[in-house]
Amino acid sequence: MGRLLLVSNRLPVSIKRQESGQPALVRSSGGLIAGLGPVHDGGDGEWIGSLGGGPVPGDVKNELAKQRLVAVEVDANDARRHYEGYSNNVLWPLFHYLLNHVTFDACDFEAYRRVNERFAEVIASRVKPGDRIWVHDYHLLLLPAMLRERLPDVPIGFFLHIPFPSSEVVRMLPRREEILRGLAGANLIGVHTYNFARHLVSSFRRIIGLEFNDDGTRESGQPSRIGVFPLGVDVAMHQGLASAPERARRVDELRKEFRHRKIVLGVDRLDYTKGIPLKIRAFRCLLETRPEWRDKAVLVQLAVPSRDGIAAYKALREEVEGMVGAANGALEQNGLVPVHYLYRSVSPEELSAMYLAADVMLVTPVRDGMNLVIKEYVASRLDDSGVAVLSEFAGAASGFGEALLHNPWDVEGTAASIERALTMTSDEAAHRMKSLRHRVATSDVHWWVGRFLAAFDTATSELNDFLAGTSEAKTYVSREWVRGCVDRCAKARRAVLALDYDGTLVELARTPEEARPTPRLLEVLNALCIDPGLEVVVVSGREHTSLGEFFADVPVHLIAEHGLSYRAAGASAWEHLFPDLDLGWRDAVRAILDDFVLRSKGAFVERKSASLAWHYRNVEPGFGSWQARELVNHLNEAFAKSPLEVVRGHKVIEVRPLGVNKGRALKTVMQRFGELDFIFAAGDDRTDEDLFATLPVSAYAVKIGRAVSLAPHRLATPAQLINVLKLIARARAALGQ
Numbered sequence: 001m002g003r004l005l006l007v008s009n010r011l012p013v014s015i016k017r018q019e020s021g022q023p024a025l026v027r028s029s030g031g032l033i034a035g036l037g038p039v040h041d042g043g044d045g046e047w048i049g050s051l052g053g054g055p056v057p058g059d060v061k062n063e064l065a066k067q068r069l070v071a072v073e074v075d076a077n078d079a080r081r082h083y084e085g086y087s088n089n090v091l092w093p094l095f096h097y098l099l100n101h102v103t104f105d106a107c108d109f110e111a112y113r114r115v116n117e118r119f120a121e122v123i124a125s126r127v128k129p130g131d132r133i134w135v136h137d138y139h140l141l142l143l144p145a146m147l148r149e150r151l152p153d154v155p156i157g158f159f160l161h162i163p164f165p166s167s168e169v170v171r172m173l174p175r176r177e178e179i180l181r182g183l184a185g186a187n188l189i190g191v192h193t194y195n196f197a198r199h200l201v202s203s204f205r206r207i208i209g210l211e212f213n214d215d216g217t218r219e220s221g222q223p224s225r226i227g228v229f230p231l232g233v234d235v236a237m238h239q240g241l242a243s244a245p246e247r248a249r250r251v252d253e254l255r256k257e258f259r260h261r262k263i264v265l266g267v268d269r270l271d272y273t274k275g276i277p278l279k280i281r282a283f284r285c286l287l288e289t290r291p292e293w294r295d296k297a298v299l300v301q302l303a304v305p306s307r308d309g310i311a312a313y314k315a316l317r318e319e320v321e322g323m324v325g326a327a328n329g330a331l332e333q334n335g336l337v338p339v340h341y342l343y344r345s346v347s348p349e350e351l352s353a354m355y356l357a358a359d360v361m362l363v364t365p366v367r368d369g370m371n372l373v374i375k376e377y378v379a380s381r382l383d384d385s386g387v388a389v390l391s392e393f394a395g396a397a398s399g400f401g402e403a404l405l406h407n408p409w410d411v412e413g414t415a416a417s418i419e420r421a422l423t424m425t426s427d428e429a430a431h432r433m434k435s436l437r438h439r440v441a442t443s444d445v446h447w448w449v450g451r452f453l454a455a456f457d458t459a460t461s462e463l464n465d466f467l468a469g470t471s472e473a474k475t476y477v478s479r480e481w482v483r484g485c486v487d488r489c490a491k492a493r494r495a496v497l498a499l500d501y502d503g504t505l506v507e508l509a510r511t512p513e514e515a516r517p518t519p520r521l522l523e524v525l526n527a528l529c530i531d532p533g534l535e536v537v538v539v540s541g542r543e544h545t546s547l548g549e550f551f552a553d554v555p556v557h558l559i560a561e562h563g564l565s566y567r568a569a570g571a572s573a574w575e576h577l578f579p580d581l582d583l584g585w586r587d588a589v590r591a592i593l594d595d596f597v598l599r600s601k602g603a604f605v606e607r608k609s610a611s612l613a614w615h616y617r618n619v620e621p622g623f624g625s626w627q628a629r630e631l632v633n634h635l636n637e638a639f640a641k642s643p644l645e646v647v648r649g650h651k652v653i654e655v656r657p658l659g660v661n662k663g664r665a666l667k668t669v670m671q672r673f674g675e676l677d678f679i680f681a682a683g684d685d686r687t688d689e690d691l692f693a694t695l696p697v698s699a700y701a702v703k704i705g706r707a708v709s710l711a712p713h714r715l716a717t718p719a720q721l722i723n724v725l726k727l728i729a730r731a732r733a734a735l736g737q
């Protein structure tokens, strides 16, 4: 296997100039770097990212190259608009449901696109055969599609470190289609939680009409899958820091410094998603409502400076400092200040000591992709003491059942959780911490990397299969293939030809009535039907009356409405292939379809004996597809418990009884034909895939048109199919079969 190229907006290093003027690289810290660092160090791939904006001097590039790091040089102004603009003034707040912080500027998006393009150019210039690319986070959402275009056969993985919100929120994102199409270029999209995966699937479906199956695989087009990979922390490193002898000394000092009060600790980047003001309010609420805690507990809040070029972050800093001042002014007692606020980054050793000194870890984000702080705290508590109080809006909450989960917006509720944590018996605390520690240890950062890479292996082989398959499938069948197929059919004793109607035997027309069989088609079918060794079955989604009328004088077998009704060749009566269907849902569905006709000029409903179809081929194209997606979503949700199936055809949405499909129907009918030694089937839309799915491998399955299909062979148009049928009729007649 080739190399793994890691891609993130920033490289995992910063540059310091030594006294000699020589550049030195300093490894940055943080969860992502802790996780990917060993992958990079232990492999032979490159890490591609920027160092901020502006040109990168040659000596720095040389230093970077020694560690297989590649700098993407980005125009300084573009870098600022990309990072502070679209990334952090639009995507970051919107994906965290904080819409009041969203400020969109179209020029920022242009810069976002240019920066993603720059990344794509640099990556394309570095890729070697066999390489795979793993892109990280929301700064690079357009990159997967840009890479896909340049490098069609390179596997692309993507991991989103922040939440993926509900599709209702994504609908508000300016440039939402382009962003989702960008992300859809990846073969594997990883998120932290099942909720985010679900939201991703519904956004793809509702906003750009891209369908994923229940198992997270993409329904059609290039293979892609969505997977859930909750990021963990480097547990061994945190255990090492926590067990170092000098740590115990520092913990004693800290306890003394805080005058042996119970320490409630907060550690966050100073970011409005982290709920720091709510945390201070909750702690203040506790001291005000339970004054006995005033000289017994202290809130130590460590805030790392972050994104201070952005106005909202400057405002947050002022807000938090104001709140700390006010709380301390109001609640100081006997020289004991209730809130200790430190606005700085601290070393990993100092952070570890603080985790060890803290009796309660208080983590209150209003939204958080995962939250590594709570995991670091748990990983550091080697003696199973300490209590975790965690917002239910952190991704980590889904695996933290033993923490005290709370809603940070409910200030009194959070205050109650803090008190519960402060008064918890050591037995209960140890019981809870022990299981948390076990879970954090078994799903650490190395486990995360392993899980993602294992799924990436699967996605890679799916891509390779697809590429091998499509290069064959996307080309139409050769003359030799046609000759071989006709020859086999001519020699068969008992053969069946199963043929879809619209789009397969006749060209699609504006309305179903206009798509009548051509004289040439009728002539060919008649010629085939003379042959006693040949069964011709027209398998259609149409209702039986129009099929019966079209083929009144042609002795073909007819399967109508995807298998609901059947007319044997030569018979005049129709029979139900599957009696006893529950059709109780039909009137309610019909009312909804009618409603969608009223809203969409040009749409109409086709009423069949058991199913209903909403046609939108005459609706203005963009609007039609949008309405169709709305309709499908609504029907799927509103009728989830009814025995119906919503199927998308070509510019038509069909609602039909569950479990009835062309494949099942053909199988039932073929049983009546006895032993067959040649099966040929042709179809053009998604409903024909059911047919292809039930055929034995020996069958000749032919897709009409270019769409992805289970059928291994392909013809371009109905006219070409009719030619093949004509050749079959002629060859069988010639052999006297």
Ligand code: ADQ
Pocket: 030, 031, 032, 161, 162, 231, 267, 268, 269, 302, 303, 304, 344, 345, 346, 347, 351, 368, 369, 370, 371, 372, 373, 376
């Ligand atoms: P962040 O929003 O940065 O990450 P988080 O997961 O909590 O949030 O990671 C913060 C990191 O910074 C931790 O490793 C912590 O130790 C460190 N840190 C915090 N305060 C510090 C201080 N004062 N001094 C030194 N270090 C400090 C984004 C998403 C998260 C997601 C991660 C990883 O927003 O939801 O968990 O990526 O995917």
